Amino acid sequence: MSIVFCKTMGDQPISHLTLAENPAVTEPPSKRAKFANMPSAILEEQDEQQQQQQQQQQQLQQKQRPNGVLSRKTSSSNSSVVSSRYNNRIVLTTYPGQSVADPISLEWGAADPQERGPIIVSRSDESFKRRNAIGAHGGSYSFYNALAIAAGDLARDFRPNFTNTQPTFDFPQQPAWGDPKKIVSMDPFGNDVVKHFGKYMDEGLDVRPTIAVTRATMRVSEISESLRHGRVSVDGSVVLNQAGDVRVTKVAVEPVWYLPGVAERFGVEESTLRRALFEHTGGSYPELITRTDLNVFLPPIGGLTVYIFGPPEKVSDPNAKLALRIHDECNGSDVFQSDICTCRPYLAFGIEEAIKEAQNGGSGVVIYFRKEGRALGEVVKYLVYNARKRGGDTADKYFQRTENVAGVRDMRFQALMPDILHWLGITKIDRMLSMSNMKHDAIVEQGIPIYERIPIPDEMIPADSRVEIDAKINAGYFTTGATYTEEELKKVEGRGWQGWEDATH
Numbered sequence: 001m002s003i004v005f006c007k008t009m010g011d012q013p014i015s016h017l018t019l020a021e022n023p024a025v026t027e028p029p030s031k032r033a034k035f036a037n038m039p040s041a042i043l044e045e046q047d048e049q050q051q052q053q054q055q056q057q058q059q060l061q062q063k064q065r066p067n068g069v070l071s072r073k074t075s076s077s078n079s080s081v082v083s084s085r086y087n088n089r090i091v092l093t094t095y096p097g098q099s100v101a102d103p104i105s106l107e108w109g110a111a112d113p114q115e116r117g118p119i120i121v122s123r124s125d126e127s128f129k130r131r132n133a134i135g136a137h138g139g140s141y142s143f144y145n146a147l148a149i150a151a152g153d154l155a156r157d158f159r160p161n162f163t164n165t166q167p168t169f170d171f172p173q174q175p176a177w178g179d180p181k182k183i184v185s186m187d188p189f190g191n192d193v194v195k196h197f198g199k200y201m202d203e204g205l206d207v208r209p210t211i212a213v214t215r216a217t218m219r220v221s222e223i224s225e226s227l228r229h230g231r232v233s234v235d236g237s238v239v240l241n242q243a244g245d246v247r248v249t250k251v252a253v254e255p256v257w258y259l260p261g262v263a264e265r266f267g268v269e270e271s272t273l274r275r276a277l278f279e280h281t282g283g284s285y286p287e288l289i290t291r292t293d294l295n296v297f298l299p300p301i302g303g304l305t306v307y308i309f310g311p312p313e314k315v316s317d318p319n320a321k322l323a324l325r326i327h328d329e330c331n332g333s334d335v336f337q338s339d340i341c342t343c344r345p346y347l348a349f350g351i352e353e354a355i356k357e358a359q360n361g362g363s364g365v366v367i368y369f370r371k372e373g374r375a376l377g378e379v380v381k382y383l384v385y386n387a388r389k390r391g392g393d394t395a396d397k398y399f400q401r402t403e404n405v406a407g408v409r410d411m412r413f414q415a416l417m418p419d420i421l422h423w424l425g426i427t428k429i430d431r432m433l434s435m436s437n438m439k440h441d442a443i444v445e446q447g448i449p450i451y452e453r454i455p456i457p458d459e460m461i462p463a464d465s466r467v468e469i470d471a472k473i474n475a476g477y478f479t480t481g482a483t484y485t486e487e488e489l490k491k492v493e494g495r496g497w498q499g500w501e502d503a504t505h
Contacts, residue, residue, distance in 0.1 A: 085149070085156050091128075093286040096293045103132035104200070106296060108258045111178025113189045118197035119256065121298055122206035124157050130205055134287045135298030137208045139254045140370075142300055159206065162194050167213035169249055169312045176422035182446070184261025185416040186210065186253050188423055210254040210298075217245050218307075222348035223355065231352065238309055238358045246355060251306035253420060257297045265415040302329070302370025304420060307351075309365070310358025316425025321362035324426070325350025325433040328371040328412055331378060339462035340385065340494070342469050346456045350433040353454065357431065367420060375411040376402070388467075393494035396486055398471035414442035421448055437476040453478045467494040 094101045103120070110116035121133040136142035148154035171191065176182035189196050190210030197207045217240065224244030226232045232239060239246055263270040274288040277297070287294060314320040327334075327350065330343035337344050347366070354364025373381030387401045399409045417439065432440065432450045440450060455478060461469055470492045473479045484492065 091123075093290045095290050100129045101291070102129045103294065104130045104205070106132040108261070108295060109178060109180025111173075113196040116189060118193065118200050118205070118207045119187055119190070119210070119296060119298075120200075120205055120207065122208075124206050126204040127206045132294060133256075133296035133298060134285055134291065134294050135300070137210070137254070137298060139298075140300055140302050142298075160208070162209075165209075165212070166194065167191055167211075168215045169213055171213070171251075171312070171424065172316065174316065174423065174425040176425075179422075180258065180261055181264070182422045183419045184258045184265060185255055185419045186423060187256040190254075190256065210256050212252045214250050214252075216248050216250050218248050219244050219246065220348060220351055223352060226352050232355055232359070235359050238355055246309065246351075249306075249308040249312045251308070252303065253306070254303045255299050255301055257299055259295050259297055262416065266413070302372075304367055304369045306420065306424070307354075307366040307368065308363070309351075309354045310363050312363075314363040315365060316427070317363070318427055321357060321360070321430040322426065322428070323353050323357035323362065323364045323431040323433060324429050325354060325366045326369070326417060326436075326439050327366060328369045328374070331372060332381075339464045340468070342456055342461055342465045345460040345462065346433075349456055349460055353431065353433050362430070365424070365426075369412075369417065371412045374402075374409070375413070376406045376408075380406050388494065389497055393467055393496070394490050395467045395471040395474070395484070395492035396489035398467055399475065410438070412438070414438045418443050418446040418448065422446070435472070435477040435479060437478065440478065455479050455481070464495045466492055 091100065104117055106117045106119065107115055117132070119133050120127050120131050121135055121137060122128075122131070136145070138145050145154065149156045173188075177188035187210045191213060193207050193209045194201070201207050221244075223232065223239070223246060227234065227239070227242060227244055234240070234242055237247065259273060260270050263273040266273070274292075277299075278285055278288040281300075284300075285297070288297065308315060315322065325347070327343075327347050330341060332338040333341050333343035334347055350366050351364075354366055357364040372378050383405050384402050387405060388398070391397070391401065402409045414436075421443065426448060428448060429443070429450045430452060432443075432453045434440070434453070435455045440453065444450060456469075458481065469477075470484055470489060473483055474486075474489055
């Protein structure tokens with residue numbers, strides 16, 4: 001087996017010092033001298049005996065199973081399975097100037113998609129040397145893709161058939177698509193790669209979409225209730241029937257980061273961002289360090305979904321009023337309707353107001369970001385819940401409980417959030433269905449004015465979530481109602497766990 005570690009600048013062999021400093025190089029210290037003295041630009045370790053064993057095992061396996069099907073349950077066949085799906089050369093990282101590093105030109109911020117170029121991230125044989133980005137397609141699901149290949153359920157060189165997958169609405173190109181400072185966390189041309197980059201696909205390169213646009217009908221129980229109470233009505237266009245079926249255009253977006261732009265948004269050096277991403281993902285992406293010529297990274301995180309009520313062309317129409325809800329994922333409340341927070345009620349309120357705006361001739365938009373538990377994750381969130389309920393669940397300690405467990409109160413970092421607004425062509429927001437000062441400030445700082453902010457109605461706030469909402473108002477959330485002092489926050493207390501220990505489970 002050949003293990004490719006790295007390459008130094010030019011044709012000089014890598015030095016002991018470089019090995020020690022380069023986090024992408026992980027070979028045992030006893031072998032460093034051997035690698036340092038090799039004259040080749042790419043450092044390799046050949047193990048002829050292991051290769052022969054693999055070949056013998058593969059031949060034996062083929063004799064035993066002529067149809068080529070490999071058993072997942074036979075551990076002795078592992079080497080044969082690996083050999084059948086990969087060549088014997090493992091490339092841990094690459095460097096600029098190598099023969100295996102000839103990236104397709106990628107000019108982030110170019111208004112012409114042909115000048116901008118496609119995003120190539122696949123390590124398949126045809127695309128490997130032409131890669132111009134780091135990471136993998138699929139966001140947080142990229143690891144399931146790898147698992148499917150390992151299990152033999154998916155061919156490693158599978159190419160999708162994109163017939164009839166084109167967007168159901170062709171969003172018109174906006175000026176921000178060609179501005180490298182306006183959009184830094186998504187690919188503005190990722191919605192129709194067949195149209196934009198079909199010639200590269202014809203050449204055998206693995207180009208994939210990072211945006212999908214479709215149509216759907218949705219039903220939310222709160223909207224059905226609103227129909228019964230007359231707050232919304234059936235119009236046959238947006239709300240289709242008395243059951244509460246609502247017509248919606250949906251846009252799914254996977255994250256694509258332009259690293260120089262992301263670093264600028266956060267006010268840090270790009271080198272600092274790259275090092276942090278490398279170190280704190282277990283060293284999973286060494287090319288963040290070794291390939292400074294690659295400026296685009298597809299991170300393994302969740303993306304977002306846009307829900308558009310009314311004609312999608314009105315979203316970018318400056319003459320049409322726009323109601324917008326920016327919502328960050330909360331599985332416990334959004335799906336299972338836990339009453340410890342206001343997430344589900346505010347989401348339902350946002351959907352209702354978006355529908356009303358669309359029925360009034362404007363546009364309603366709800367954007368759902370995968371940032372569970374303020375991007376701290378659900379495990380951390382539940383640990384915080386335990387600390388709150390066991391330690392006295394009062395509003396004055398709300399953020400402290402989170403900081404004690406997570407070290408920070410919020411990791412959603414709304415600085416990247418406005419990119420989707422720029423992509424949609426939103427230039428102003430008439431009614432912002434959010435109380436968050438962080439979301440408000442991030443949008444306004446990107447040059448998008450907000451004319452009216454709409455808080456969640458008091459009657460929609462569950463009793464146990466007063467702790468959350470009152471603490472947030474005290475910390476800067478917008479409100480048209482009462483605010484509390486620190487002393488008053490101590491008296492805002494959530495429901496305890498009384499009676500749980502006696503319950504039959």
